[in-house]
Amino acid sequence: MPLDIVIGAQWGDEGKGRVVDLLAKESDFVARYNGGDNAGHTVTVGNKIYKLHVITSGILHPHTRGVIGNGMVLNPQTLIEEMENLKDAGMTISPERLWISDAAQLITPAHRLLDSAQDAALGNSRIGTTGRGIGPAYVDKASRRGLRAGEMLDEEAFRDRVARHFENANQMLVDLYHQPAMDTQTLVNEFLGSMARLRPYIHRIGPMIQAAIDGGKTILGEGAQGTLLDVEQGTYPYVTSSCTTSTGIFSGLGIGVQPVRRVIGVTKAFQTRVGAGPFPTELYGDMANFLRGSGSNPWDEYGTTTGRPRRVGWLDLVLLGYAHEINRFTELFITKLDILSGLQEIPVCVAYKYNGMKMRSLDFSGDARLMAECQPIYQNLPGWQEPLGACRRWQDLPAAARKYVEFIEQTIGLPVKNISVGSERSALIVRD
Numbered sequence: 128m129p130l131d132i133v134i135g136a137q138w139g140d141e142g143k144g145r146v147v148d149l150l151a152k153e154s155d156f157v158a159r160y161n162g163g164d165n166a167g168h169t170v171t172v173g174n175k176i177y178k179l180h181v182i183t184s185g186i187l188h189p190h191t192r193g194v195i196g197n198g199m200v201l202n203p204q205t206l207i208e209e210m211e212n213l214k215d216a217g218m219t220i221s222p223e224r225l226w227i228s229d230a231a232q233l234i235t236p237a238h239r240l241l242d243s244a245q246d247a248a249l250g251n252s253r254i255g256t257t258g259r260g261i262g263p264a265y266v267d268k269a270s271r272r273g274l275r276a277g278e279m280l281d282e283e284a285f286r287d288r289v290a291r292h293f294e295n296a297n298q299m300l301v302d303l304y305h306q307p308a309m310d311t312q313t314l315v316n317e318f319l320g321s322m323a324r325l326r327p328y329i330h331r332i333g334p335m336i337q338a339a340i341d342g343g344k345t346i347l348g349e350g351a352q353g354t355l356l357d358v359e360q361g362t363y364p365y366v367t368s369s370c371t372t373s374t375g376i377f378s379g380l381g382i383g384v385q386p387v388r389r390v391i392g393v394t395k396a397f398q399t400r401v402g403a404g405p406f407p408t409e410l411y412g413d414m415a416n417f418l419r420g421s422g423s424n425p426w427d428e429y430g431t432t433t434g435r436p437r438r439v440g441w442l443d444l445v446l447l448g449y450a451h452e453i454n455r456f457t458e459l460f461i462t463k464l465d466i467l468s469g470l471q472e473i474p475v476c477v478a479y480k481y482n483g484m485k486m487r488s489l490d491f492s493g494d495a496r497l498m499a500e501c502q503p504i505y506q507n508l509p510g511w512q513e514p515l516g517a518c519r520r521w522q523d524l525p526a527a528a529r530k531y532v533e534f535i536e537q538t539i540g541l542p543v544k545n546i547s548v549g550s551e552r553s554a555l556i557v558r559d
């Protein structure tokens with residue numbers, strides 16, 4: 128009963144799309160269980176670059192089925208665009224291949240407008256959300272007034288609920304945030320039109336996934352964003368609004384707790400973050416530009432969803448250890464090791480100075496205010512000059528690069544089983 132989970136071990140953008148694409152080769156189902164179109168995956172196959180926000184990148188393998196779990200917030204309009212783009216690229220996207228949970232919450236254009244208005248209203252304390260309506264959609268879910276995908280099966284009642292949603296949101300936008308009113312009639316009709324197209328894809332998916340697991344199929348769960356953006360354990364309040372960690376898979380797909388074969392923690396060889404919030408090892412100036420890249424390559428550090436330049440810094444092993452505690456990883460997958468070529472020395476954060484004391488692991492749950500007081504303590508590891516793009520075996524890596532990886536393994540106490548050294552599918556070192 129193989130159930131595997133891929134989890135971002137940092138603040139998102141670790142390259143999970145690549146990892147999912149790789150593991151999907153051996154999976155029957157690839158299931159997303161949290162977040163929405165705030166996620167963004169760039170996968171390069173041959174000379175084609177695919178950017179996906181809602182559908183798992185696992186769908187690029189023709190034998191897989193993609194799942195949109197009930198833990199997700201789904202923007203039907205983004206989903207339809209993605210389905211069309213994939214079809215134009217020659218892929219089959221059918222109700223057999225793509226399942227949407229009837230309990231997935233829906234994101235409307237009103238949620239997007241509210242997201243931007245609410246974040247802007249926070250002024251200097253703003254989170255820097257992706258503006259995709261994620262927070263407001265999860266707020267509606269928790270407030271028990273959200274719209275769920277399965278509701279559209281009763282068309283008349285759904286129309287009324289959608290109309291009421293837009294009217295309420297309009298009132299908030301105008302009265303609370305002093306924004307222009309929406310043309311609700313047009314938006315309601317467009318929204319209902321999109322949902323009508325998704326009707327054949329909507330099911331109660333929990334039992335279907337359980338039956339697949341019981342039948343020996345391999346399920347790959349794809350956690351979106353990263354551990355440090357988790358609404359409970361992340362750097363609160365600078366987090367997203369969903370459960371981004373491994374445990375979310377059960378509630379987010381509607382299946383009971385059961386054994387998991389692999390929990391793969393994905394980490395870059397350095398640290399990045401988009402949006403506001405504490406970042407103890409953050410770098411600025413030339414070194415930041417070196418790690419970020421110029422933006423000319425889709426692999427450079429600019430957001431897939433927002434295009435924003437990402438904040439960058441040295442690898443933080445205190446936070447990686449914290450991510451391991453929360454997720455119980457079975458292994459690590461390191462991405463972008465190639466970017467570190469050309470440095471004389473590579474600092475790695477091994478502890479924090481906090482409250483005058485040395486702290487090797489976090490003794491608080493993410494709290495952004497406390498993390499802002501943590502000063503990184505670095506250990507300098509030797510760098511290497513050789514480019515790594517052509518390395519395909521462990522022994523092809525320069526000795527210093529192998530030492531860098533071994534240092535991570537020893538500090539965290541986990542094997543690093545895969546290392547990516549470029550954006551191409553093939554730019555990968557698989558360790559025995």
Ligand code: IMP
Nearest residue numbers: 139140165166255256257366367401402
């Ligand atoms: P939201 O998820 O749009 O509400 O944004 C909340 C925070 O999570 C912001 O700091 C975003 O930049 C960050 N965030 C959300 N999704 C991603 C992602 O896929 N990668 C990296 N950061 C993300």
